[in-house]
Amino acid sequence: MPRDDVTAETRQSFTKVGTRPLRPDGVDKVTGRARFGADMAAPGMLIGKVLRSPHAHARIRSIDTSKAEALPGVKAVVTRDDFANRTDELRDILVNVMAREKALYEGHAVAAVAAVSAAVARKALRLIEVDYELLPHVIDVEEAMRPDSVLLHDDMFTAGVDPVPDQPSNVAKRCEFGHGEVEKGFAEADIVIERSFRTEASHQGYIEPHACLASVGADGQGELWCCTQGHFMVRDTCAALLGMDVSRLRVIASEIGGGFGGKTTVFIEPVALTLSRKAGRPVKLVMTRDEVFRASGPTASTSVWVRIGVTKDGRITAGEAVLKYQGGAFAGSPVEPGAMTAFACYDLENVRAIGYDVVTNRPKQAAYRAPGAPMAAFAVESVVAELADRIGMDPIEFRLKNASREGTRSAYGPTFGPIGLVETLKAAKAHPHYSAPLGNNQGRGVASGFWFNFGGQTCVSLNINIDGTVGLAVGTPDIGGSRASMCLMAAEELGIEYDRVRVIVADTSSLGFNDVTDGSRVTFASGMATIQAARDAVKKLCARAARMWDIPEDAVVWEGGYAKPAGANAGDFQPLSLRDIAAAAAKTGGPIAGHWEFNAENAGPSFATHIVDAEVDPETGRTSILRYTVVQDAGKAVHPSYVEGQFQGGAAQGIGWALNEEYIYGADGKLQNPGFLDYRMPVASDLPMIDTVIVEVPNPGHPYGVRGVGETSIVPPLAAVANAVSAAAGVRLTSLPMSPPKILAALEAEKGAQAAE
Amino acid sequence: MVQVRLSGTFKSYAGGRDAFEIEAANVRQLLDGLGEACPKLRPILDKGVAVAIDGEIYRDSWFQSLRPDSEVFILPRLAGG
Numbered sequence: 108m109p110r111d112d113v114t115a116e117t118r119q120s121f122t123k124v125g126t127r128p129l130r131p132d133g134v135d136k137v138t139g140r141a142r143f144g145a146d147m148a149a150p151g152m153l154i155g156k157v158l159r160s161p162h163a164h165a166r167i168r169s170i171d172t173s174k175a176e177a178l179p180g181v182k183a184v185v186t187r188d189d190f191a192n193r194t195d196e197l198r199d200i201l202v203n204v205m206a207r208e209k210a211l212y213e214g215h216a217v218a219a220v221a222a223v224s225a226a227v228a229r230k231a232l233r234l235i236e237v238d239y240e241l242l243p244h245v246i247d248v249e250e251a252m253r254p255d256s257v258l259l260h261d262d263m264f265t266a267g268v269d270p271v272p273d274q275p276s277n278v279a280k281r282c283e284f285g286h287g288e289v290e291k292g293f294a295e296a297d298i299v300i301e302r303s304f305r306t307e308a309s310h311q312g313y314i315e316p317h318a319c320l321a322s323v324g325a326d327g328q329g330e331l332w333c334c335t336q337g338h339f340m341v342r343d344t345c346a347a348l349l350g351m352d353v354s355r356l357r358v359i360a361s362e363i364g365g366g367f368g369g370k371t372t373v374f375i376e377p378v379a380l381t382l383s384r385k386a387g388r389p390v391k392l393v394m395t396r397d398e399v400f401r402a403s404g405p406t407a408s409t410s411v412w413v414r415i416g417v418t419k420d421g422r423i424t425a426g427e428a429v430l431k432y433q434g435g436a437f438a439g440s441p442v443e444p445g446a447m448t449a450f451a452c453y454d455l456e457n458v459r460a461i462g463y464d465v466v467t468n469r470p471k472q473a474a475y476r477a478p479g480a481p482m483a484a485f486a487v488e489s490v491v492a493e494l495a496d497r498i499g500m501d502p503i504e505f506r507l508k509n510a511s512r513e514g515t516r517s518a519y520g521p522t523f524g525p526i527g528l529v530e531t532l533k534a535a536k537a538h539p540h541y542s543a544p545l546g547n548n549q550g551r552g553v554a555s556g557f558w559f560n561f562g563g564q565t566c567v568s569l570n571i572n573i574d575g576t577v578g579l580a581v582g583t584p585d586i587g588g589s590r591a592s593m594c595l596m597a598a599e600e601l602g603i604e605y606d607r608v609r610v611i612v613a614d615t616s617s618l619g620f621n622d623v624t625d626g627s628r629v630t631f632a633s634g635m636a637t638i639q640a641a642r643d644a645v646k647k648l649c650a651r652a653a654r655m656w657d658i659p660e661d662a663v664v665w666e667g668g669y670a671k672p673a674g675a676n677a678g679d680f681q682p683l684s685l686r687d688i689a690a691a692a693a694k695t696g697g698p699i700a701g702h703w704e705f706n707a708e709n710a711g712p713s714f715a716t717h718i719v720d721a722e723v724d725p726e727t728g729r730t731s732i733l734r735y736t737v738v739q740d741a742g743k744a745v746h747p748s749y750v751e752g753q754f755q756g757g758a759a760q761g762i763g764w765a766l767n768e769e770y771i772y773g774a775d776g777k778l779q780n781p782g783f784l785d786y787r788m789p790v791a792s793d794l795p796m797i798d799t800v801i802v803e804v805p806n807p808g809h810p811y812g813v814r815g816v817g818e819t820s821i822v823p824p825l826a827a828v829a830n831a832v833s834a835a836a837g838v839r840l841t842s843l844p845m846s847p848p849k850i851l852a853a854l855e856a857e858k859g860a861q862a863a864e
Numbered sequence: 865m866v867q868v869r870l871s872g873t874f875k876s877y878a879g880g881r882d883a884f885e886i887e888a889a890n891v892r893q894l895l896d897g898l899g900e901a902c903p904k905l906r907p908i909l910d911k912g913v914a915v916a917i918d919g920e921i922y923r924d925s926w927f928q929s930l931r932p933d934s935e936v937f938i939l940p941r942l943a944g945g
Contacts (some may be wrong), residue, residue, distance in 0.1 A: 196911070263929035267873030269880060282872040282940070368945020443872060443940045474945030520871050520937040559921060561944050626871075626944025708922045808920070818944055 115184035144318030144334030153221040155392035156228035160210030163244035163776025164436035174234040175265040180227035183386035186529040208640040211436035214401030244468040244776035247710040248433035279438030283461035292425025292457030296416025304486040307769035315364025337623025349774040368474030400781035404473020425457040434472035441479025449483035450518035451557035477818035488554035488826030527740030527804030528714035550834025555823025560625030562707030566619035569701040575686030580613035582621030587833040588749035600641035603669030627815025632707035644701030709808025717741035717823040719832035728847030742806040742814030761824025892926035
């Protein structure tokens with residue numbers, strides 16, 4: 108952390124942190140009182156609707172909106188002409204928000220209307236005439252990389268290659284990480300296994316569709332209510348796209364029904380603001396589920412090749428991977444973190460990971476929990492499992508023998524500080540799950556995973572109220588129970604009860620800039636800011652007590668929620684509680700508040716190891732998940748229930764990604780399953796209770812040792828489930844999702860191979 | 865002098881070179897020095913990178929101090945989900 112006044116020591120004992128009180132927003136959430144993105148209304152409000160491309164790839168020759176504009180009840184129509192062109196880093200976001208020269212994927216926005224009702228708005232969309240010149244399309248990552256592929260952007264020249272290619276392609280970037288001499292390492296191996304793997308695009312699957320209400324007044328000042336993981340990001344991006352001063356746009360984050368990374372960018376918000384500005388009235392815009400699937404970000408689909416060599420006694424001599432990720436129609440697939448994390452769990456002398464960022468005619472990918480890492484882990488951990496089996500070594504012992512630990516030079520470069528991978532492996536091996544018996548057609552899989560975790564810009568205010576209660580304003584939307592964690596940390600520092608602290612997610616005009624709720628950063632960064640703001644308030648509380656006692660400020664200490672004289676020489680005074688000092692605040696100098704703003708660094712990486720038992724029905728190819736255990740390093744679990752919830756949620760999403768979820772495209776480049784009936788996410792009846800073990804290896808970069816936990820939990824499950832299914836089926840599965848038809852085909856192929864032998 | 869290593873796409877902007885010796889006491893001086901030593905890298909550095917110092921990844925900390933023996937890597941600026 109750049110500020111040397113942030114306390115670096117790791118606190119060991121707690122009275123509030125580590126307990127499990129009810130979440131402060133719980134009653135609102137279960138009674139329907141909580142207000143989500145679509146719950147806001149305003150007088151005179153219009154309904155916005157978006158016209159989307161029915162074609163996977165088409166040049167837009169012209170857009171005629173005259174008939175729609177003439178329809179009674181239509182108050183505004185916007186197209187590309189209503190958004191100023193850009194050439195900077197916001198260009199791709201702008202083009203994704205509203206198509207310009209070309210529609211780059213089915214579902215790409217090409218126009219939008221605001222009307223007095225949804226019915227009129229829908230009718231108006233049908234009256235907009237778009238003249239398309241159809242173009243051939245490409246959906247598959249390998250096809251998109253071919254030299255003769257359809258080209259999406261004639262100005263895309265592969266970055267990361269020297270010299271820069273003289274021909275455009277669909278490969279936006281090449282990256283490479285690693286060290287040592289890979290071929291020398293493979294020459295030292297007794298066994299080398301190489302395999303190719305595929306994963307399909309999966310959607311974050313948040314329950315709440317994107318929704319917003321925009322209101323721009325005649326004076327050019329705007330307000331935007333929206334569901335987002337980062338309202339400061341929304342404000343700055345929208346203000347730039349609309350040419351507004353940042354100070355003239357106030358964004359209020361609603362409650363959020365899930366995000367998982369998918370709400371870390373803008374889609375409909377700039378459109379709603381532009382419609383409102385044009386109509387002079389508030390505009391509400393809510394995506395349908397169909398639109399969420401077709402036009403908001405799923406994650407990348409991938410093709411990954413892995414080669415790993417080992418000695419007979421289980422030492423990995425070299426690891427190599429080539430990762431190809433398509434991230435939709437724009438550069439920016441998460442292949443870099445994929446390549447960096449692929450071998451992060453292993454202490455390797457010789458390692459190389461090469462990544463390619465590829466564009467296709469699909470919606471622009473958005474971040475999804477530990478972006479890029481689960482697909483890489485699927486490939487690497489599958490080969491690791493196969494190697495352990497081949498040399499007859501227990502898979503956890505094999506991982507322990509090669510595990511990254513403090514002092515290991517990571518596969519992506521830097522040397523690890525204190526990390527908890529070994530602790531998760533040992534805890535997994537000791538867990539009763541690992542030694543439980545298995546039945547027929549059942550298999551057990553293990554996999555480990557890594558994520559960096561991030562900090563970021565953070566600003567909080569903590570106000571002491573007149574009755575001694577505390578109001579805490581944070582700028583990071585609560586998507587995982589973070590308000591409860593903030594209350595606990597504030598209560599811990601102030602020495603008051605948990606329910607004496609109330610947290611709000613403040614709007615963009617009330618706090619300094621806060622980065623998005625992403626990167627597993629909130630309990631770490633907003634939590635650290637909360638701790639420091641509380642300490643700032645404590646200093647002021649002690650100063651007020653000193654004035655009331657007429658003694659020097661440094662003669663007062665804060666203990667257990669009371670200001671006390673520090674030692675016998677300070678005088679003999681009855682301790683003053685926070686409530687006492689707050690009640691006298693008006694007469695001792697006015698309001699008392701703590702504040703903290705900083706750029707949090709040193710988030711401390713997180714590792715996890717998962718164990719899963721699966722049963723495969725050889726007749727139908729259907730997989731049942733019988734038992735699942737997550738073991739993960741949390742550094743310090745502030746609210747263990749929400750840490751466990753993050754562990755369980757990541758595992759559940761990973762199971763869906765491994766077994767069922769996929770974007771299915773027709774030959775026409777159109778998505779075939781844009782709904783939850785055909786895009787099959789796991790429901791409660793599909794899953795066993797997911798057991799959890801919290802490992803705590805303190806992060807020295809946080810006063811309590813906290814590490815983020817929101818993302819690492821989705822890194823191992825793809826591989827863990829694949830290893831379990833492969834063990835149960837007796838054949839290695841290399842393509843996700845492992846749907847029944849794929850498993851049956853693999854079983855048939857294995858039978859055929861055995862018959863041929 | 866601090867030794868800084870390049871990875872990811874950065875080597876390609878440095879003609880394949882993966883290590884530089886830069887006179888720098890903090891991150892800002894390091895990035896300035898690296899940009900001078902390798903002009904092709906400057907726009908990439910200006911756009912935003914991460915700097916790993918002794919195993920810790922910093923995304924925006926110009927004034928983070930460096931020791932001559934610090935292990936320093938330039939990494940892509942990543943985001944989470």
